[in-house]
Structures are given as C-alpha cells and as structure tokens.
Amino acid sequence: MxxxxxxxxxxxxxxxxxxxxxxxxxxxxxxxxxxxxxxxxxxxxxxxxxxxxxxxxxxxxxxxxxxxxxxxRLAHAAWEQSTLAPIARPHIEALSSQVGETVHLAQLDHAHVLYVDKVNAAQPVEMYSQAGKIGPAYCTGVGKTMLAFIASDRVEECIAQQSFHIFTPHTLTGPEALREELRDIRTRGYGFDREEHEPGIICVAMPILSESGRVHGAISVTSTTERNDLAGLEAQVPLLRETATSISRDIHNWSFPDHDKKQATGG
Structure with missing residues (x-):
C-alpha cells in the first residue's frame, strides 16, 4: 500500500x-x-x-x-545542479584508478542512501548499488558514515526510519546496535560495511563534510572478500580522506564562485 x-x-x-x-x-x-x-x-x-x-x-x-x-530531463538537471556528482566525478575517478577498486558517491535522501555516482573497478563486481538507486542507511558503509555525522537532533529521527531488515548474518539488528556503531564511526572518523547488506561485499567509507562539519555526502572504496579484507581497505583511508577533503573544497568553491575574486579585489 x-x-x-x-x-x-x-x-x-x-x-x-x-x-x-x-x-x-x-x-x-x-x-x-x-x-x-x-x-x-x-x-x-x-x-x-x-x-x-x-x-x-x-x-x-x-x-x-x-x-x-x-x-x-528533470532528473538530469537535478543530477547536475543538486547532487555532488559533477563536482566529485574527477576525484572519485582518480581514487578508483589509484586503489583499483569500486568507488561510490552517496548522499542522504531523508533517512536513506541515494547513490549519486559510481566508478567501477577495472574488474567490476555485480552489486546492488547503482547511481540513482536508494539503499538502506543502517547496513551500508556510506549510510552509517553519514548518519554518524549528521546533526544530533536528526539522528534519532533517521534511526526511527530504518527498517532493520536482516540481509546477512552481519546486518545490524536494531537501533541500539546502530547507535553503538555510529559512536564508533564518530570516534574513528570513517565507517565500514562488513558484509552487512550483501554477502561478500565490504567497504570503507568517509564522510564529505563542510568546514562547519555539515554532511554533504560520503564516498566509499568497495571490494569483495575474495580479493580484499577490511584491513586492506582501511589502508586506503588516507587516500579516501584526501579525496573527501578535495571534494569538500570544490563544493565550497562551487557554492561561492566569486569568493576568491572578492578577496583578491578587497570586495
């Protein structure tokens, strides 16, 4: 219904x-x-x-x-004007090329994950995530990472909207397990997907934050348990953080295109 x-x-x-x-x-x-x-x-x-x-x-x-x-036509305009995809695309392409794995770019759509772009590895793996798809936040790396850094007054509202459907034996089973996971992510600065949404699919995810700490979105490096493990993905955190910072900087410059010009002219 x-x-x-x-x-x-x-x-x-x-x-x-x-x-x-x-x-x-x-x-x-x-x-x-x-x-x-x-x-x-x-x-x-x-x-x-x-x-x-x-x-x-x-x-x-x-x-x-x-x-x-x-x-x-409207969707294309929204993709260009309202998502991070056009700004982030060169950065996530470079990251995927460097690490040899699939890179996702996502934003929160209310309490759910909207995948806005994806760059496949040289040897792509079939998985749920595709640009334009909506996914659960409580059992994906990008979703949990964004939830961990959104404003505190929104967290409980978003948690209440999660379905907590059990996709795999590793899926978080309820609100308290998710709250604990979000605390760990905030402390660590990044999150993981430990085969929580799809068997054999793992990732490490990093938030894209503004200078004031507002969540713009998240990126992840995704692989399979057949060719990588969580420790191997965690080794990519410095590159992931550098990419997220570059995207955030470009978002700021895109949002305020005359900022540097005004500073240079004393305006």
Missing part, C-alpha cells in the same frame, strides 16, 4: 509517480490500482494528468505506463 502524503494534490501525484517508478518495469493500471490508496477514479485522473504532462509515458500496445521523458 502506498503512503498518502499530506501535501494535497501535488503530493498525491508525486506518490503515483513514485509508485510507477517503484515497479522498475512497465506497469498496467490494474497493478497500480491494486496497490494504490486512492479510489479508481482518483487514481485514473492522476495517471491521465501525469501522462498529459509527459511525466508518465503510455504504451497503447501493451497498455502500460513508465516514467516519462520529461522526468528524464
């Missing part, structure tokens, strides 16, 4: 878009209706409006709906 927002018509329409996207394939109206909180006439009206606005695309032969091309 989809969740109904309290944001009026726009919020409800976005819920329908989310529902279509969540199927991950072309979907029939009857399938949407089976999972929708809206009555049939209301859902049909939303679907027709979204299709007319090119936010959904309709295939008359298959009688199915998919996210529309207008969404693709």
């Amino acid at each position: 989809a969740h109904v927002t309290g944001d009026g018509t726009v919020g409800k329409a976005l819920e329908v878009l989310d529902q279509v996207a969540a199927f991950g394939r072309p979907v029939r109206f009857s399938e949407l209706l089976a999972q929708s909180p809206f009555p049939k006439p209301t859902l049909y009206r939303f679907v027709q409006t979204l299709t007319n606005q090119r936010m959904l695309a309709y295939d008359p032969d298959r009688q199915t709906y998919t996210p529309g091309l207008r969404l693709v």
